[in-house]
Amino acid sequence: MIYMDYNASCPIRLEALQAMIEAYATWGNPSSIHRFGRAKGDQLENARTQMAQLIGAEGHTLIVTSGGSESNTLALSGCQKFVNSRITSTIEHDSVLNNCAQNLTQEGETHRMVRVTSEGIIDLAHLEEILSQSAKPALVSIMLANNETGVIQPIQEVAHLAKAHDALVHTDASQAFGKIPVSFVDLGVDMMTVSGHKIGGPLGVGALILKSNIKFEPLIRGGLQEKGLRAGTENIPAFLGFLAAAEAALRDDMIFLAGLRNHLEKTLESEVTNFKIYGKNAPRLPNTSCFSTLSLTQESQLMALDLEGIAVSAGAACASKKMRASHVLLAMGSTLDEAKCALRVSLGHQTKPADIDALTQTWLNLYFRVHRRLHENTPLTRTATC
Amino acid sequence: MLTSLKKTYPEIYLDYQATTPCDPRVVDAMIPYFSERFGNPHSRNHVYGWDAEEAIEQARIQVAKLINADPKDIIFTSGATESNNLAIKGVARFYKEKKRHIITCVTEHKCVLDSCRHLEQEGFRITYLPVNPNGLIDLATLVSAICDDTVLVSIMAVNNEIGVIQPIGEIGKICRERGVFFHTDAAQAFGKIPLDVDAMNIDLMSISGHKIYGPKGIGALYVRRKPRVRLEALIHGGGQERGMRSGTLPTPLCVGLGKAAEIAAAEMSQEQTRLKALYDRFYKKITEALDEVYLNGDVTHRFLGNINLSFAYVEGEGLMMGIKDLSVSSGSACTSASLEPSYVLHALGVEDELAHTSLRVGFGRFTTMDEVDTAAQIIIDQVQKLRKISPLWEMAQEGIDIKSIQWAAH
Amino acid sequence: MAYSSKVIDHFENPRNAGSLDPKATDVGTGLVGAPACGDVLKLQIRVNEAGIIQEAKFKTFGCGSAIASSSLVTEMIRGKTLDEAGAIKNTVIAQELELPPVKIHCSMLAEDAIKAAIADYLSKKEAGSSQA
Numbered sequence: 001m002i003y004m005d006y007n008a009s010c011p012i013r014l015e016a017l018q019a020m021i022e023a024y025a026t027w028g029n030p031s032s033i034h035r036f037g038r039a040k041g042d043q044l045e046n047a048r049t050q051m052a053q054l055i056g057a058e059g060h061t062l063i064v065t066s067g068g069s070e071s072n073t074l075a076l077s078g079c080q081k082f083v084n085s086r087i088t089s090t091i092e093h094d095s096v097l098n099n100c101a102q103n104l105t106q107e108g109e110t111h112r113m114v115r116v117t118s119e120g121i122i123d124l125a126h127l128e129e130i131l132s133q134s135a136k137p138a139l140v141s142i143m144l145a146n147n148e149t150g151v152i153q154p155i156q157e158v159a160h161l162a163k164a165h166d167a168l169v170h171t172d173a174s175q176a177f178g179k180i181p182v183s184f185v186d187l188g189v190d191m192m193t194v195s196g197h198k199i200g201g202p203l204g205v206g207a208l209i210l211k212s213n214i215k216f217e218p219l220i221r222g223g224l225q226e227k228g229l230r231a232g233t234e235n236i237p238a239f240l241g242f243l244a245a246a247e248a249a250l251r252d253d254m255i256f257l258a259g260l261r262n263h264l265e266k267t268l269e270s271e272v273t274n275f276k277i278y279g280k281n282a283p284r285l286p287n288t289s290c291f292s293t294l295s296l297t298q299e300s301q302l303m304a305l306d307l308e309g310i311a312v313s314a315g316a317a318c319a320s321k322k323m324r325a326s327h328v329l330l331a332m333g334s335t336l337d338e339a340k341c342a343l344r345v346s347l348g349h350q351t352k353p354a355d356i357d358a359l360t361q362t363w364l365n366l367y368f369r370v371h372r373r374l375h376e377n378t379p380l381t382r383t384a385t386c
Numbered sequence: 387m388l389t390s391l392k393k394t395y396p397e398i399y400l401d402y403q404a405t406t407p408c409d410p411r412v413v414d415a416m417i418p419y420f421s422e423r424f425g426n427p428h429s430r431n432h433v434y435g436w437d438a439e440e441a442i443e444q445a446r447i448q449v450a451k452l453i454n455a456d457p458k459d460i461i462f463t464s465g466a467t468e469s470n471n472l473a474i475k476g477v478a479r480f481y482k483e484k485k486r487h488i489i490t491c492v493t494e495h496k497c498v499l500d501s502c503r504h505l506e507q508e509g510f511r512i513t514y515l516p517v518n519p520n521g522l523i524d525l526a527t528l529v530s531a532i533c534d535d536t537v538l539v540s541i542m543a544v545n546n547e548i549g550v551i552q553p554i555g556e557i558g559k560i561c562r563e564r565g566v567f568f569h570t571d572a573a574q575a576f577g578k579i580p581l582d583v584d585a586m587n588i589d590l591m592s593i594s595g596h597k598i599y600g601p602k603g604i605g606a607l608y609v610r611r612k613p614r615v616r617l618e619a620l621i622h623g624g625g626q627e628r629g630m631r632s633g634t635l636p637t638p639l640c641v642g643l644g645k646a647a648e649i650a651a652a653e654m655s656q657e658q659t660r661l662k663a664l665y666d667r668f669y670k671k672i673t674e675a676l677d678e679v680y681l682n683g684d685v686t687h688r689f690l691g692n693i694n695l696s697f698a699y700v701e702g703e704g705l706m707m708g709i710k711d712l713s714v715s716s717g718s719a720c721t722s723a724s725l726e727p728s729y730v731l732h733a734l735g736v737e738d739e740l741a742h743t744s745l746r747v748g749f750g751r752f753t754t755m756d757e758v759d760t761a762a763q764i765i766i767d768q769v770q771k772l773r774k775i776s777p778l779w780e781m782a783q784e785g786i787d788i789k790s791i792q793w794a795a796h
Numbered sequence: 797m798a799y800s801s802k803v804i805d806h807f808e809n810p811r812n813a814g815s816l817d818p819k820a821t822d823v824g825t826g827l828v829g830a831p832a833c834g835d836v837l838k839l840q841i842r843v844n845e846a847g848i849i850q851e852a853k854f855k856t857f858g859c860g861s862a863i864a865s866s867s868l869v870t871e872m873i874r875g876k877t878l879d880e881a882g883a884i885k886n887t888v889i890a891q892e893l894e895l896p897p898v899k900i901h902c903s904m905l906a907e908d909a910i911k912a913a914i915a916d917y918l919s920k921k922e923a924g925s926s927q928a
Contacts, residue, residue, distance in 0.1 A: 003434060009426035009634065017420055024408045024601070066464030066603060069623035069633030095623030095632055197634065202420055204464070204603045204636025219620060221504055222467045222497025231497050232467035233405060233596060235603025238639075302432070311432035701834055703859035707799065707807055727834065739831030775813040775863070777838035777855040778831060793830035 002355045005313045006198075006348030007147050007175060007288060012245070013200035013349065019244040020202060023237035044236050047243045051207065054246050055194065056183025061210040063226045064239050068174040068195035069095040070219075071208040074230070075170045075191045076100065076141060078216040083168060084135035089114040089122045089142050089153075090331035093172055096141050110134060114142070118333045119282040120151035127158065131165040138167040144187070145176035148328045148344055150288025151279035152180065159188035168214070174198050174206070178249030179285045184209050196238060200349060201245030205238035249349070257347050258286035260356050264345065265289055267360050272367060276338065278329060287348060290329075292341040295370055301343050304366040310359055313344045398757045401713045402750035403546050403574060403692055408642070409599035409751070415645040416601065419638035427635050428626060438637040445644025452647045453572075453591060454582040455608050461627045462640055465605035466573035466594035467497045468620070470540075472607055472631065473569045473590045474501040476617030477538050478510055485537035491515045491523050491552075492733040494542055495571055502540075515541075519735050520684035521550040529560055538567045543575035547730040547746055548683030549692025551579065558587030567615055573597050573605075577650030578689055579658075583608060589615045595639065599751055600646030604639035607631075657751065658690070664749045664758050665690040671762040676769055678782075682731055682744060696736065696744040697765075699779035700772045705745060708768035712761050715746045739778075739788070799860055800894035806864035811871050814853045816840040821924055824917025826909040835862045835902065839869065839909035841881075843917055849873050849881055854909075861899040865889050865906040878914050 003011065026039075044064075052062050065071045072095040076086070086100050090113045100111045112130045115123045122142060131138060140162045145152045155171050162169045170191040173182055178199030184192050191214070196205040210216060210229075222231030268291065269275050278290040298314040305312055325339035334342070345359065399407075419441060427442050429435030443457070450457040463469045478488060490502050492514045502512045513531045515523050523541060532539070539561050543554050554570055561568035569590035572581060576591070577598035583591060591608040595601050609615050609630065623632030650657075673679055678698040697705065702716035727741035736744075745765075749758070773779040781788055799807075815838075816823045823842050829835040835858035842851040852870035856863045868889060873881040889895075889903035 001433075005426070005429060005432065005434070008429045008435075009424060011422075011424045012420045017417070020420065021413065021417070024413045026407075066468070067633050067636070070464065070621050073621045073623065073632075093623070094625070095621075098625070098632070099622040197424075197426075197636075202636065202638065203424075203634060204639045220464075220468050220471045220497075221500035222470070222495070231471075231500070232465045233602055235464070235601075237408075237601065238603050238636075306432055311429075311434050313429060313432075699857060701858045701862075703834075704807075704857075704863055707804075707860035737832070738834075742831070742834040775810060775855050776857045777827065777836050778857045780815065780838075780855060788831060791827075793832070793836075 002310045002358055004345050004347055004351065004355065004359065005311050006351075007150075007344065007346035008313055009197050009203065010200045010348050011350060012197075012202060012241070013248045015248045016201050016241040016245040020237045020241040023240045040236055044234055044239065047236075047240055051239075051243050051246060052209070054243075054250065055177065055192075055209060056185050057192070057209045058185075060184060060212050061227065061229070063208045063210065063230045064234055065206045065208055065230060066204055066235070067206040068093075068172065068193055068198070071193035071195070071206045072096050072141075072170075072172055073099050074208050074219045075193060076139070077219050078229070079139060079168055079191075079214065081217060082215045083137050083139040085110040085112070085138040087112055087114060087127070087130050087134060087138055087140045087167070089116060091116050091120065091122075091146050091148075091328040092141065092143055093147060093174075096143070096172060100141075116331050120146060120149045120279040120328070120332045121282050122153055122158070124154065124157055124161065128161050131161060131167060134165075136166050138162075138165065139170065140167050141170040141172070143172040143175070144182065144192075145173070145180070145285050146279075146328060147175045148326055149279040149290045149332075150175070150285035150346075152176065152283040152285065155187050155189060163188070175285065178246060178252070179254065179287055190214055196242035196245065199245050199249040201242035202238045205235055205242045207242075252349055254286045257351065260347055260351060260353060261287060261289050261345075264356050264360060265291065268363065271364055278332065278334070278342070287346050289345045290342055291345075292334075292338055292343065293367070294337060294341055296367060297341055298343065300370070301341075301363065301366065305359070305362055308358065308362045310355075310362060312359070313346070314342070397711045397713050398761050399713045400747045400749065400753070400757075400761060401715050402748035402753075403549075403597075403746065404715055404748075405596050405602070406599045406750055407752060408596070408601055409646060409649060411649060412600055412642045412645045416638040416642040419641050424637070427637050428624065441637055442635055442640045445640040448644035448648045448651075449593065449606055450608075452577060452581070452651045453588075453608060454584055456611065459608055459611055461607045461609055461630050462635055462643075463605045463607055463631055464603055466571065466592045466597070467605075469592035469594075469605050469607040470495065470497045470571050471501050472617065472620045473592060473609075474498060474538065474540055475505060476620060476630070477567055477569070477590070477615065478505050479508075479618040480616050481537045482510070485535040487511045487513070487533060487536045488538045488540065489513045489515060489528065489531050489536060490540045491517060491542070493517050493521060493545055493547075493730045494540065495546055495573070498540055498542070498571055517733050520687075521545060521548050521682070521730075521734050522552060522684055522687060523557075525553065525556055525560065528557065532560070532564050532566055536564070536566050538569055540569040540571065542571040542573075543581065544572070544579065544689045544692075545683070545730065546574050547728060548694045548734070549574075549688045549690075550683040551575070551687045551689060553687075554581075554588070555586045561589075562587040574689065574692075577647060577654070578691065580654070583610065593643075595643040595646060598646045598650050601639050601642040604636060604643045606643065661690045661749055664753060664755065665693060667755065668693060668747070668749075668758050668762050671759070672765065675766040680740065682734060682736060691749045692746065693749075694744060694746045696731075696740045697769050698740060698743055699776045699782060700743050700769050702743050702745055704772060705743075705765075705768060708772060709764050712764060714748070716744065802893050803860055803864040803895070806867040806893070807860040810854075810863060810867045812851075812853050812867065813855065815855060816842055816851065816853050821920055822917075824913040824915070824920065826912025826914075826916060828908045828912050829858070829905050831857065834858060835905055837862060837866050837905050837909045839866065839906075839913045841873065841913045841917060843878065847878050849876055849878070858902065858905075859899070861893065861895055861902040862905065864893055865895075865902045866909070868893060869906045869910060873910060878917070881910055882914050884910055
């Protein structure tokens with residue numbers, strides 16, 4: 001089996017698994033004052049400090065959450081009382097878009113979305129225009145790297161523009177962290193989401209980083225865990241796994257992965273006419289490739305690859321069983337037909353050159369088969385065979 | 387078995403209400419889903435996703451079975467705290483156009499009370515039912531508190547501090563008759579005492595993983611579909627879990643919760659017998675050796691894995707320090723960093739001076755009779771030692787009524 | 797909450813725990829705190845003719861820090877004059893025991909107990925001399 005859907009979920013790293021098994025063997029509630037609890041509490045605080053260092057967020061608040069969706073929801077709802085408008089982009093994750101839609105109906109506040117270019121990069125001029133028209137203070141939530149295309153957004157510039165308009169900035173760095181250098185302080189944002197299972201940590205854990213002076217309200221209320229910003233007994237084993245995975249991820253050879261990705265794209269591009277690579281000319285995550293050619297539907301590609309034991313994706317994993325055209329690709333100006341042919345390949349720490357060869361081979365075989373059939377079906381060839 | 391519990395501390399762990407160790411059988415069940423069988427359960431495009439989805443559905447069945455529920459009615463969450471927040475805020479907000487009154491109880495877990503207080507700010511009316519000195523609510527008071535715009539009654543099944551079991555079946559019956567939704571926080575009850583959502587007319591139930599020897603970071607909310615309970619989501623996103631709780635489901639943690647539920651179901655009756663033996667032994671030893679020890683909460687309607695005692699004239703935190711080899715709690719783990727006496731004991735009418743002397747001792751799956759004996763002896767020795775240096779004990783022995791003294795408040 | 801080794805030492809080996817005869821004319825008793833607040837501290841001093849504290853005893857209902865503060869105070873005041881003992885500030889106690897901020901009130905209680913014991917002794921002495 002060859003797995004190349006790392007952006008959906010990443011196989012756990014050995015380091016993370018070891019850290020977790022170790023943690024499960026001991027126990028304690030960090031809120032308890034006895035020694036079992038205290039030892040756990042120390043462990044949690046040490047891990048929190050280390051994670052903050054890895055993420056360039058020393059001295060800022062790091063809230064441990066149940067994952068990226070919760071972090072995003074928490075970020076958007078946490079400062080809801082303190083902002084009067086929201087600005088996102090057309091390519092955000094559902095947890096950001098749906099949250100805004102939800103609050104829009106609830107509170108009647110304005111929510112506007114920034115356009116992206118055909119390369120999938122947000123249009124900064126449009127952002128500035130919206131910022132100047134929006135009720136202040138605004139909250140801007142734009143992802144650091146897109147999950148489907150891997151396109152990296154100019155968050156530093158976003159933060160810069162936002163500050164000029166007294167706006168708060170949140171960035172969803174779930175896909176970026178661990179694949180490109182990410183520093184909370186350098187990005188200049190107020191809030192940042194990271195997720196455990198996207199970098200080879202366990203599922204069910206993530207974090208939201210907050211600038212230490214930000215005004216903020218909790219989403220889940222109860223105990224005083226996480227400075228009162230997130231009640232519930234902390235999932236320490238998972239967070240320790242997350243930390244171990246983050247440390248390992250930062251040692252990954254991303255140049256090697258980018259080389260594999262580029263090799264895949266070049267090979268397919270050289271063989272296929274009308275081959276489109278999304279965000280090709282934009283800065284992209286080194287592991288992600290999203291492409292399409294009009295003669296191959298998503299279903300046919302997935303089926304052919306699955307038969308050869310290759311797992312890739314037709315887009316973001318979501319709860320809907322129906323395959324729907326990607327809102328990200330449509331936002332980039334892709335036609336519906338085109339979007340329905342898009343395939344996402346995302347590589348990770350276990351990907352080998354042979355995996356890329358297998359994918360290339362299988363995919364090209366399918367392409368040539370279909371292409372030949374298409375060709376045979378034209379009247380000209382029919383005459384010839386007769 | 388791949389893994390086993392390591393005793394890394396010399397202490398005896400008696401704080402099973404705060405958290406429980408993850409059962410090695412649960413860890414073993416989870417590991418494959420962390421490693422070779424990982425996969426985003428929402429990926430529809432390949433076998434990794436299907437495998438994960440199947441494992442999650444199996445876990446849903448295991449959880450549902452323990453409370454006689456339809457597996458489709460189980461929503462996975464990050465834990466009981468989130469479940470309580472989701473149940474209370476979610477139901478209240480969904481029905482807010484029609485009904486704006488909620489009934490709960492003063493001894494509920496902090497996250498239930500905090501959710502209710504937050505709803506008060508949003509314009510809801512909340513009735514906080516008092517409890518009798520035994521810690522149980524009065525059903526007649528509940529009946530008279532229900533009014534036309536009551537949308538929800540939220541009463542916990544087993545209290546985390548004193549272990550009393552509320553009359554859930556009766557409460558459910560009252561709620562069903564009056565057309566009010568009934569939510570119960572079963573974090574301390576699920577897997578420990580028999581629960582049946584149909585027989586008890588429960589509409590929503592909060593469930594915790596790490597209180598039943600499962601992993602932390604996972605819990606569930608039972609949300610009845612017939613008759614249908616609707617709620618507004620707290621966490622938005624991909625629309626997982628019937629749209630009530632978005633976020634990628636953590637397959638291994640779901641599997642862990644399922645396995646923990648399965649084990650709890652299989653071992654519940656024998657475990658109850660075992661806990662009763664531990665409880666009886668402990669209580670007998672303590673009360674035979676020490677005078678003026680008081681059991682908090684009802685004597686019969688209780689979960690026997692929890693024993694909350696007041697040791698008159700000995701301050702609880704000092705006692706905790708004296709028995710440092712025992713991991714016990716002098717209050718709920720969530721609030722024990724603060725020095726206020728427990729609001730639960732206060733609600734029972736336990737006077738502050740006695741509330742300050744209380745200790746919660748929890749027994750569980752890995753507690754042995756030897757540990758109980760050792761623990762009881764350590765507590766007896768320390769109480770005796772501390773009473774010797776307690777001015778209040780001295781006065782009591784001399785027949786001075788402590789209440790007759792004019793204490794300066796400070 | 798981590799206790800300092802000094803608190804633990806005083807808690808495990810309390811110095812001068814016990815009682816003096818409260819009726820004796822050379823004994824002053826200070827009883828401060830309240831059971832409902834979780835701390836009661838009884839400090840007793842025996843004072844000689846020269847006005848020097850010869851002996852001090854305590855009994856305390858409270859947390860480890862309260863017991864340690866009381867125990868420490870009995871050592872600190874022995875051999876001191878009433879004026880010297882009365883001048884002891886809670887900050888000295890707190891620093892010596894390395895009390896965390898949430899436990900500072902224990903040291904304040906100990907300071908109050910010294911003052912109360914001295915006041916009790918002096919009022920007895922005054923009553924005694926007025927009788928004589």
